Amino acid sequence: MFRKLYLLYGALVLSTAAFGQYRGWSxxxxxxxxxxxxxxxxxxxxxxSVYGFYHHYTGGK
Amino acid sequence: MSTxxxxxxxxxxxxxxxxxxxxxxxxxxxxxxxxxxTVVCSSCRCILDAKDPNLAILQQFEIKTSxxxxxxxxxxxxxxxxxxxEVTGFQRRSVMVDGITYYWHEYVLFNPYKGxxxxxxxNGHWNDISICKTLPSADGGGATYLGEAYKHFQSADANTDxxxxxxPWQVRVGEKAGVTDYVHPPRVLSxxxxxxxxxxxxxEYMYGREIWDSFKLPGDPPExxxxxxxxxxxxxxxxxxxxxxxxxxxxxxxxxxxxFDMRAKKEPVLQQxxxxxxxxxxxEPSFVSDEFALTGRTSTVEVKTFAPVSNHWIYLxxxxxxxxTGQAWDFGRxxxxxxxxxxxxxxxxGKQNDTVVIPSVPAGHYYLRIEPEADxxxxxxxxxxxxxxxxxxxxxxxxxxxxxxxxVVIICFRAYTFERSRWSESDHPPVQLSSGSGxxx
Amino acid sequence: xxxxxxxxxxxxxxxxxxxxxxxxxxxxxxxxxxVRTDVDLKKVGQVADLPPDSSPIQINTEGKYGNKAFVVVxxxxxxxxxxxxxxxHVMMNDGSSAWLSDAQSEYxxxxxxxxxxxxxxxxxxxxxxxxxxxxxxxxxxxxxxHYRGVEGELPFQYWDKADVTFVDLRTESRKFATLDYSxxxxxxxxxxxxxxxxxxxxxxxxxxxx
Numbered sequence: 188m189f190r191k192l193y194l195l196y197g198a199l200v201l202s203t204a205a206f207g208q209y210r211g212w213s214x215x216x217x218x219x220x221x222x223x224x225x226x227x228x229x230x231x232x233x234x235x236s237v238y239g240f241y242h243h244y245t246g247g248k
Numbered sequence: 249m250s251t252x253x254x255x256x257x258x259x260x261x262x263x264x265x266x267x268x269x270x271x272x273x274x275x276x277x278x279x280x281x282x283x284x285x286t287v288v289c290s291s292c293r294c295i296l297d298a299k300d301p302n303l304a305i306l307q308q309f310e311i312k313t314s315x316x317x318x319x320x321x322x323x324x325x326x327x328x329x330x331x332x333x334e335v336t337g338f339q340r341r342s343v344m345v346d347g348i349t350y351y352w353h354e355y356v357l358f359n360p361y362k363g364x365x366x367x368x369x370x371n372g373h374w375n376d377i378s379i380c381k382t383l384p385s386a387d388g389g390g391a392t393y394l395g396e397a398y399k400h401f402q403s404a405d406a407n408t409d410x411x412x413x414x415x416p417w418q419v420r421v422g423e424k425a426g427v428t429d430y431v432h433p434p435r436v437l438s439x440x441x442x443x444x445x446x447x448x449x450x451x452e453y454m455y456g457r458e459i460w461d462s463f464k465l466p467g468d469p470p471e472x473x474x475x476x477x478x479x480x481x482x483x484x485x486x487x488x489x490x491x492x493x494x495x496x497x498x499x500x501x502x503x504x505x506x507x508f509d510m511r512a513k514k515e516p517v518l519q520q521x522x523x524x525x526x527x528x529x530x531x532e533p534s535f536v537s538d539e540f541a542l543t544g545r546t547s548t549v550e551v552k553t554f555a556p557v558s559n560h561w562i563y564l565x566x567x568x569x570x571x572x573t574g575q576a577w578d579f580g581r582x583x584x585x586x587x588x589x590x591x592x593x594x595x596x597x598g599k600q601n602d603t604v605v606i607p608s609v610p611a612g613h614y615y616l617r618i619e620p621e622a623d624x625x626x627x628x629x630x631x632x633x634x635x636x637x638x639x640x641x642x643x644x645x646x647x648x649x650x651x652x653x654x655x656v657v658i659i660c661f662r663a664y665t666f667e668r669s670r671w672s673e674s675d676h677p678p679v680q681l682s683s684g685s686g687x688x689x
Numbered sequence: 690x691x692x693x694x695x696x697x698x699x700x701x702x703x704x705x706x707x708x709x710x711x712x713x714x715x716x717x718x719x720x721x722x723x724v725r726t727d728v729d730l731k732k733v734g735q736v737a738d739l740p741p742d743s744s745p746i747q748i749n750t751e752g753k754y755g756n757k758a759f760v761v762v763x764x765x766x767x768x769x770x771x772x773x774x775x776x777x778h779v780m781m782n783d784g785s786s787a788w789l790s791d792a793q794s795e796y797x798x799x800x801x802x803x804x805x806x807x808x809x810x811x812x813x814x815x816x817x818x819x820x821x822x823x824x825x826x827x828x829x830x831x832x833x834x835h836y837r838g839v840e841g842e843l844p845f846q847y848w849d850k851a852d853v854t855f856v857d858l859r860t861e862s863r864k865f866a867t868l869d870y871s872x873x874x875x876x877x878x879x880x881x882x883x884x885x886x887x888x889x890x891x892x893x894x895x896x897x898x899x
Contacts, residue, residue, distance in 0.1 A: 190486040197497040204648040208508045211547035213605035214643040220576040223569050232532035236565045263897035282743035360896040361745045363794020381882040383859050
């Protein structure tokens with residue numbers, strides 16, 4: 188009984204992996220923004236990033 | 249056809265015999281039609297000779313524990329293996345192992361055509377038992393019966409503590425028999441040695457619920473505690489099967505990996521070196537790259553950043569913007585690299601490059617908006633940005649692999665702990681896993 | 690198969706032999722033990738009342754062994770210290786005779802067999818092994834039994850025996866053997882254990898409440 192469930196589950200996992208590869212899924216987090224005006228091309232400063240400014244200092248030891 | 253036969257009244261139809269106890273006069277009914285050898289008077293606790301018309305007294309016993317009541321009352325009928333049986337006898341037996349006394353109960357079941365079977369019950373675990381017709385062969389560690397190999401589980405002396413009803417043998421309270429159990433779940437092969445005679449019986453595990461349904465008993469069966477010697481494992485049946493399935497899946501995963509890796513375009517779309525110069529970037533640090541086209545089906549876009557940082561960091565605020573649809577992917581990446589020397593030797597932290605994969609980007613015309621930032625102590629630095637269209641993402645395979653592995657490991661572990669639990673009650677308990685004495689760390 | 694008919698020399702009742710080779714029978718009316726001679730029936734003894742017993746089989750019970758049908762025509766009752774058992778004499782549909790033993794609802798069917806050098810009763814001990822028909826048998830139980838009664842038709846003369854020794858021999862399969870020391874010459878029976886259901890018995894005794 189467990190084996191049948193597992194076979195089904197495994198087939199599901201593999202098909203999800205294949206589908207993901209095909210559709211271009213990735214593991215990185217990226218924010219999507221919609222409706223960026225064409226004017227940004229000429230005036231890049233008008234675009235405000237989703238992130239705040241990065242003031243983070245990652246120092247070494 | 250034998251018309252000449254005299255009108256026969258035939259042998260009288262066997263009936264349950266009603267008699268009186270010779271000691272106390274209580275009514276006794278013999279239900280097993282002549283197959284009982286001994287019968288117990290429950291009123292005065294006498295074991296009587298069932299074959300003697302006068303019911304000679306064989307033994308009188310006292311019960312040491314109070315109120316031993318059979319879970320299936322004597323006289324109840326139930327269906328086992330398609331045949332109706334009536335409970336005609338009951339006994340409580342015990343063994344002493346390592347100073348602890350364990351009790352279990354046995355029921356005698358009777359059918360006038362099929363004969364006698366037994367049910368045993370211990371801590372909510374039941375067994376359907378019958379006497380072996382063919383001889384098993386035993387040798388120390390195991391036994392073989394009807395082509396199946398059984399492992400030795402336990403040998404002990406079983407004491408008869410209490411009896412009720414009718415028995416097809418000379419039962420006595422206080423008598424001790426040498427009992428050895430061999431298991432091959434769900435079956436158990438038992439040998440019982442009383443004086444010189446050895447009797448073999450074969451039992452098959454039953455669940456309390458099956459017994460309750462069979463005998464139509466009210467309420468619920470007692471809960472089964474722990475794992476019984478021949479209790480079938482709910483998981484072990486397919487551990488090998490699952491590992492085989494897992495191996496097959498893993499191979500398939502590798503194939504998938506290979507195929508997608510080959511088919512990925514990995515097309516370089518942009519490679520540009522820019523310079524971050526704090527002095528020049530007074531007003532607006534952000535700028536846009538050249539336009540480029542992303543082709544093919546909706547797929548991944550890899551953005552690589554290289555910068556020769558040395559104990560500094562730079563941070564790029566990226567936006568991949570589709571010129572036509574206005575859709576953008578916004579992400580920030582840091583490139584930092586530090587190194588030094590301390591009492592343990594030389595160390596490094598970080599890398600001089602960074603990679604990110606943007607998911608599901610449709611084909612179209614795009615440009616990259618870049619807003620750089622740098623470590624205040626860094627006046628200027630060049631950096632290279634590379635964009636590659638349609639790369640495979642190996643992390644997905646990693647997740648899939650784990651997803652496939654985890655259930656098999658869990659099942660394997662549960663089967664393992666179940667078997668450990670089973671054998672912990674035997675004469676051959678599993679070795680303790682915690683490191684014993686004498687292990688050097 | 691013709692069924693010879695005769696009259697009981699003791700009480701005159703009609704006696705029918707279901708089995709043409711029967712040597713002995715018991716008159717159902719007066720319980721005389723009758724033996725067939727070439728000429729007629731001779732009374733040789735009397736059967737005492739049989740003890741109440743629990744066998745579901747009775748004379749005229751029908752059944753199947755393998756693909757042969759049989760009918761029960763007679764029996765011998767034995768007792769020993771624990772209890773007793775029945776040896777039912779059955780007539781197979783090909784006219785041969787066999788024995789269906791019923792001991793506490795454990796059933797077995799066996800046939801009389803010839804073998805050379807059968808041991809005397811005193812020579813047999815538990816654990817001893819014999820080989821007959823390429824099968825090894827191990828002596829498992831030696832039972833001093835006593836004859837308790839007869840009923841119906843038997844293939845030999847058998848009554849008023851004193852104590853009789855039986856040796857049960859078992860194998861690791863359903864096959865078993867019996868050495869019967871009723872007569873000075875040891876008799877061998879080879880057979881196998883059978884399941885009640887496989888015998889497909891009909892015309893069994895009915896039990897009160899079952």
